[in-house]
Amino acid sequence: METIIQKALKLLLDKFGADYDCVTITEEHGQYRANIECSTPARLIGKNGETLNAIQTLLKNMLYSQNNENLFVCVDVDHYRKDQEDRMIAKANKFVEMMKERNLGEIKLPPMPPYFRRVVHMWVLNNFPELASDSVGEGSARAVRVFYK
Numbered sequence: 001m002e003t004i005i006q007k008a009l010k011l012l013l014d015k016f017g018a019d020y021d022c023v024t025i026t027e028e029h030g031q032y033r034a035n036i037e038c039s040t041p042a043r044l045i046g047k048n049g050e051t052l053n054a055i056q057t058l059l060k061n062m063l064y065s066q067n068n069e070n071l072f073v074c075v076d077v078d079h080y081r082k083d084q085e086d087r088m089i090a091k092a093n094k095f096v097e098m099m100k101e102r103n104l105g106e107i108k109l110p111p112m113p114p115y116f117r118r119v120v121h122m123w124v125l126n127n128f129p130e131l132a133s134d135s136v137g138e139g140s141a142r143a144v145r146v147f148y149k
Contacts, residue, residue: 002027005073008062010036012055018044031124033082034059041078052077083121088112092120096128096146107148111140115136120144 002025009023013036020038027033036044045052056075063071076082092109099107117135124133124146132139136145 001032001071004066005034005063005071006034007058008066009036009055009059009075012058012062022042025071029122031074031122033074033076035076035079035082037078041080044077045080049081052081085116088116088119089123092123092144092146096124096131099146106145108136109146111137111143114142117142117144 006023009025013020013023018036018038019040020036022037024035024037025032026035038044043051044055046054052075056073059075060071060073060094063073074081095107095109098104112120121133121135121144124131124144130149131146132149133144133146135142137143
């Protein structure tokens with residue numbers, strides 16, 4: 001699957017005339033991460049990651065049309081998104097530690113975009129067998145709630 005993802009992403013980048021050095025694909029827990037290394041990352045990231053989000057959406061649609069299966073593929077440029085994820089997980093970890101220290105039954109994290117809510121849900125699932133999470137609220141106020149099972 002890594003080879004299929006890499007070929008599709010390179011085809012997409014070449015069609016757009018993107019300047020990049022290499023594309024690496026990794027897999028963890030059934031999720032794929034494609035990292036694009038380039039000398040001008042801002043062009044591929046775009047304002048607030050909008051170009052990066054568009055590339056990711058196009059890639060996922062291409063892969064679905066080729067394989068008829070939904071894959072979770074995160075497209076990153078020079079680890080921009082990975083750094084954001086690490087900061088979000090560090091913030092979530094502080095909230096979980098506070099919940100445990102204060103013996104709270106649950107805690108609600110600040111509102112965040114869908115992608116980062118998914119990152120937090122997966123982090124909770126993979127690191128805290130005694131905890132669960134769900135999303136609460138609506139629209140831009142949607143947030144992750146972490147609670148004991």
